[in-house]
Amino acid sequence: METFADALRNALHLVxxxxxxxxxxxxxxxxxxxxxxxxxxxxxxxxxxxxxxHRFRGRRAVVVILNTLLGIPTVVVGLVVYSxxxxxxxxxxxxxxxxxxxxxxxxxxxxxxxxxxxxxxxxARTDRDVRKTTLALGASGHQALWTxxxxxxxxxxxxxxxxxxxxxxxxGVAMIVGGNADHFTRTMTTxxxxxxxxxxxxxxxxxxxxxLAVSLSINVVFQLLQGExxx
Amino acid sequence: MPRWVGVVLxxxxxxxxxRDSSGATEQILVLATTTSTENSGLxxxxxxxxxxxxxIRVKVVAKGTxxxxxxxxxxxxxxxxxxxxxxxxxxxxxxxxxMRRAVMHNDFxxxxxxxxxxxxxxxxxxxxxxxxxxxxxxVFVSRGDGSGTHLKEQELWRRSGAALERREVTxxxxxxxxxxxxxxxxxxxxxxxxxxxxKAITAATERxxxxxxxRGTYYALALARPPRxxxxxxxxxxxxxxxxxxVIAVNPRGQPHVNFEGARKYIEWxxxxxxxxxxGEYRVGGKLLFHPGAMPAGSE
Numbered sequence: 001m002e003t004f005a006d007a008l009r010n011a012l013h014l015v016x017x018x019x020x021x022x023x024x025x026x027x028x029x030x031x032x033x034x035x036x037x038x039x040x041x042x043x044x045x046x047x048x049x050x051x052x053x054h055r056f057r058g059r060r061a062v063v064v065i066l067n068t069l070l071g072i073p074t075v076v077v078g079l080v081v082y083s084x085x086x087x088x089x090x091x092x093x094x095x096x097x098x099x100x101x102x103x104x105x106x107x108x109x110x111x112x113x114x115x116x117x118x119x120x121x122x123x124a125r126t127d128r129d130v131r132k133t134t135l136a137l138g139a140s141g142h143q144a145l146w147t148x149x150x151x152x153x154x155x156x157x158x159x160x161x162x163x164x165x166x167x168x169x170x171x172g173v174a175m176i177v178g179g180n181a182d183h184f185t186r187t188m189t190t191x192x193x194x195x196x197x198x199x200x201x202x203x204x205x206x207x208x209x210x211x212l213a214v215s216l217s218i219n220v221v222f223q224l225l226q227g228e229x230x231x
Numbered sequence: 232m233p234r235w236v237g238v239v240l241x242x243x244x245x246x247x248x249x250r251d252s253s254g255a256t257e258q259i260l261v262l263a264t265t266t267s268t269e270n271s272g273l274x275x276x277x278x279x280x281x282x283x284x285x286x287i288r289v290k291v292v293a294k295g296t297x298x299x300x301x302x303x304x305x306x307x308x309x310x311x312x313x314x315x316x317x318x319x320x321x322x323x324x325x326x327x328x329x330m331r332r333a334v335m336h337n338d339f340x341x342x343x344x345x346x347x348x349x350x351x352x353x354x355x356x357x358x359x360x361x362x363x364x365x366x367x368x369x370v371f372v373s374r375g376d377g378s379g380t381h382l383k384e385q386e387l388w389r390r391s392g393a394a395l396e397r398r399e400v401t402x403x404x405x406x407x408x409x410x411x412x413x414x415x416x417x418x419x420x421x422x423x424x425x426x427x428x429x430k431a432i433t434a435a436t437e438r439x440x441x442x443x444x445x446r447g448t449y450y451a452l453a454l455a456r457p458p459r460x461x462x463x464x465x466x467x468x469x470x471x472x473x474x475x476x477x478v479i480a481v482n483p484r485g486q487p488h489v490n491f492e493g494a495r496k497y498i499e500w501x502x503x504x505x506x507x508x509x510x511g512e513y514r515v516g517g518k519l520l521f522h523p524g525a526m527p528a529g530s531e
Contacts, residue, residue: 006457087306087488095488097307098261098292179292182275184259197430198270199452199459 010202033167036107048119069113074172081106098179106173111163122155260493263299263308266427271447297377310494315379328479341466343441358390365393370440375423447520454516
């Protein structure tokens with residue numbers, strides 16, 4: 001049988017030669033992660049800022065719920081979204097089950113709490129006087145909120161990156177909602193699962209390497225961005 | 232209205248459009264099937280011919296027979312390719328499936344480590360082979376996933392006379408409650424993994440255990456280069472180990488959204504002489520994986 005060294009060598013070959021299979025699954029994973037992160041950021045960042053900047057009844061309950069949802073198992077999100085998108089479920093008419101947009105919906109729900117909660121804490125950590133000062137300088141309410149968001153941009157960026165990483169690396173939602181259909185909804189992580197099942201360790205390892213490379217490059221970019229303005 | 236609401240709506244609209252455009256330019260047929268047909272590589276080999284002829288792309292969701300039929304009952308598949316005759320008959324009787332046709336067959340084999348610690352190889356029937364595994368307390372890996380292979384395995388445990396644990400599984404389907412009995416032998420040597428055929432074989436390989444496998448998936452792993460398993464066939468050839476595959480269209484009555492036209496074309500295609508010839512020519516390591524076995528239309 002294939003030794004670990006063989007598998008590793010074959011995996012490297014697949015990565016270096018940009019094997020079409022590796023490229024396809026990696027491309028799909030990155031597309032899903034990008035789409036889900038954009039939607040979740042657009043929804044979650046403003047909500048996070050609003051919760052951080054306003055005092056209202058039930059605010060603490062909202063924060064507790066958000067923090068609880070941070071650690072929600074991906075298979076639970078997958079199962080819930082599957083039940084809704086199934087033809088026998090309430091949103092069955094959408095026809096989104098076993099499609100890439102269907103996976104994106106699930107991933108958005110998975111990372112929305114991450115983006116919102118991390119934004120919330122980043123904004124809360126920013127100087128509380130920023131908003132007051134901006135208002136005193138004659139800014140409108142919306143402009144003041146915007147300034148607060150800009151001031152806490154590194155925390156918010158960290159939230160976005162954490163969310164992206166969560167989508168790229170998770171397997172529960174992609175498997176259950178996507179169905180792992182080859183050439184349609186098979187992603188890097190679900191391809192790893194099916195290739196390990198079939199004993200094709202090399203391809204699985206190659207995909208694992210791409211996954212690691214993606215996380216590494218995201219974090220390098222983040223570090224560079226942070227370094228630039230801290231000087 | 233805050234500006235971001237507009238952005239969200241645009242993003243959702245873009246998502247919807249991208250979905251619509253992919254649906255408009257190409258027709259998609261959702262095939263729910265067993266892991267064995269996909270894991271053996273057969274479908275990837277023959278589907279390009281169907282896609283070329285009809286311009287319909289086949290989306291394969293490989294889940295095991297029980298789960299595939301449930302997907303179809305829920306309206307999430309257009310056509311099924313499965314291997315559990317009794318389950319298939321019930322599916323058709325319940326009104327969920329139409330146009331059931333035989334496609335091909337292979338057989339189940341009992342595989343395990345070459346040294347055959349339980350003496351499976353000298354058994355006279357598959358039931359006796361299982362009885363020997365139970366008596367020896369030999370490691371056995373079960374699919375445990377309600378698949379066609381798992382159902383066949385349970386049938387063999389019932390025949391073996393080994394001590395069994397019975398479990399009632401109640402599910403609610405549209406017609407009301409249905410209760411199925413599932414059995415497993417008692418003993419700490421029996422592992423239910425709840426996963427596909429490929430995984431069961433690799434798990435049995437790692438644990439040095441026996442398992443019931445369909446010959447196609449076993450060959451796909453054992454004859455691959457390099458081989459993915461070193462387990463050998465310990466018992467084979469009994470009539471009770473025959474494994475027939477059928478194709479069934481999901482009844483559009485009650486599920487008006489299903490691609491019934493595509494399913495009809497698929498069934499006609501896979502039972503046609505051309506597709507049957509491709510099934511008969513598909514080999515791994517020089518071995519035939521599936522015997523074509525479609526009957527002419529209307530003869531069943």
